[in-house]
Amino acid sequence: MTAQNNSLLNNFRKGIEDFAQEFVGNSLYRRKFPEGPKIIHDPLWGTFKLEAWEVALLDLPLFQRLRQIHQTSLVSYVFPGCSHTRFEHTLGVIQQAQKLIDAVNKQDTPDKHRFEPSSIRNIRLAALFHDCGHSCFSHISEDLYESCPDMTAFFKTNELPKCHPHEAFSALILKSKVVRDYIGEIEDHYDIELDIEKAANAIVGPTSESEKRKHYEIQVINGPFDADKLDYIFRDAHFSGIPVGLDLDRLWSSCKVHKSETGEHLLTLHQASVAPLEQILFSKINLFSIVYQHPKVRAAEKMFQAIIEDAKEKPSEIFFEISGRKLDLNRATDYLWLTDEIFFSEALRRNKEDYLHRKIHDIRYRRLLVRALTINNDTIADDSGGGFLQLRKLNQRGYDTYKTRRDIAFEILKTAALEDKLSIRDIWVDFPSDPSFGEADRTYVRTASGKLRKVSDLFPIHYWTELYQKYKWRGHVFCPLKYQQEIYEASLEFFKGDPFKLRFKKSAGETCHVKSPKSTI
C-alpha cells in the first residue's frame, strides 16, 4: 500500500470518527435516557411503538439530522407532496421490519420462534442505523462522493463487502468507537445486549459463511422484499401521489423461513403468493419511470451536481460552511456534514450578487434547466445499434463514464459556439442508470412438492422489466431555456459525427418543445 493510500485511509477513518464524535459523542447535545417507550404516529403505517433504548438513540443529532435530508432528493419540485425525509423512512423501516418478523414468528410454534428477542433487537438496531450515512439529497450526493479518492481507497481495502457508499458510511458510523461507547451505556442502562457487528452486517450484507443459518435475519433489512424496500416504495408512491396497490397482508401471511439446497436459511414465499412480489416490482418500475427519472427532477439534480462540481474545483471560492467548519467536498467524509438545509442556507450567508447564492436560488425558486434533446428508442434512427450503445453505455456508474458525459457536454457547447455565453456547468448530458430488478432471482418460493424455486424460474420477470426499460428509458441534453434551440441544433450536429454517427427523428426535439424541431434522417 502506498503512503498516499495510507494517508487517504487514515483521513477517511478519522473523518468517520470526527463525524460520530460531533453527532453522537458531543455531550452538549446529550439528554437523559428516556425511561419508557414512545408511541409514533405515521401517516402511512399508523401507530407503532419505539422501545426506550431506541428513543435514546433516535434523540441523537445523528438521527435528527435525517429530518433535513429529503428521501427523494429534489422530487418535491415536481411532485409537491413528495417532501418526506430519511427520518420518517427510518421509522417506517423499523416498523416494517417488525411486521415481517411478527409474520414469520406467527408461522412457528408459540414456544419456539424463529426470531428471538435478542435478534429482533439487533434487526431493529440495523433498521435504525441503515440510512444514517446519507448526505445531502440522498442518492444524488452519493454519486458524487463515491468517486472521492478517500472513498475509493476505502473500498479497495475490501474491509466491507461491496455495497452502496451510504451503506458503508452507515455501517462504519455504527462501528465507530464513539457509537460503540454510547451503545455500551445504553446496554448498561436498559440491561439489554446489542450486537453491533450483526447489525452492521445486516446493513451491508452477509460477510461470512457462518451467517448462512441466520441469513433470513439479514434479509429483513437487506433482501428481495426487505423492510427498506417495502417502506420506500409505499412511502414514495403515497407522497408523490402515484398510489400503488400492494397486498402486504398476503405477502406476510405466506412468509416463512426455509432451508435452501446450499444450506442457507432464507425468507421464502408460497408459490400461490407471488403476486405481491410482482406488485412490488411493477410499483418500483413505475416509481423510476414516473417519479425518480422525471426530466425536471433530473434537470434539478444536474443543477445540484453543477454546484458540487464547482465546489470541488474551486474550493476557496465555492464552499459550504457549518459553524466555522469549511467543508472539503473532495473528501467523502465531509459530505456527512452536508444536509439539504445546510445546502440551501449557504445562499443566505452570501449576498445576492454572489455566484453560489444565485446558483442555489435557481434550484430553490425553480429556475430549472430545460430539455434540448430526447435520446431514446423512439427518437433515434432505427439502424443506430452500435452507436446508440456507445451513448447509452454511459449510464454505467463510475468516474470514467461521468467524465465522458461531461466531455460530450463540452463538445456540444463548442459546436454551438456559445462558450462566451454559457459555462460547462449549464450543459448536461444525462443518461439515467437502470434500476436493479434482481429481486426475482433472490426470492424463493415453496412449490407444492416442497421444493424451493426462484420466482424468475416460474415467470420471466426480467423480460417484462427489460421491455419496460427499453421503451420508457430516456436520455437528455439539458440547457438554459434561452439557448434551447442552439443547443438542440448543436447536439444533433455533434451526435451525427464520430464516434456515435447517430441520426435523430423530429420527435427528439418535439418532445422537448424546441421551437424548430427537425429530422436528421
Next chain:
Amino acid sequence: MLMPLTAEDIVVGIFYFMKKNATMKRVTADREKLHRAFHVAKIDYPEVLSIFSFRKREIFSESAQLDQALSNLDATGLISRQNLTPRYYCFEDSLDRGYTNFSKRIIESAGIKEEDIQKVADYLSKQELNN
C-alpha cells in the same frame, strides 16, 4: 473522441466471438446462470473481466455492471429476447457491427488483447449457457 471502455464493450466482444467461433445463436437470459458464469470466469481471466465487480448479497454473486450491460445491449438491439423464447437473448446481426465498428477499437485501446476476449468467449461457450 475515444469512448471509455465499459462492461458493454467486453460483453459485445465476448458475445461476438461466441457467435462467430462457437456458432452460438443465443445465450441464456437466466440471470443466475450468467452472473455465476461471469463470476467464475473472472477468477481465470481477471484482467479481461476486471471491469465487473460482484456483490454477494444473496445466494450468488451479482454484478451491477453486467446487469446494466445486458439491459443496454438489449435496449439498443444488439441482442434481443424473442417473443416465444424470452428465456434467451438472441444474437442479432448488429452485434457484429457493434463489435467491429466500435467496441473492438475501444477494447484494444484499453490494452486488452482480442485473443484474450476470445479465450473468455471460448470458456463461456463451454458453460452450457445456450440451454
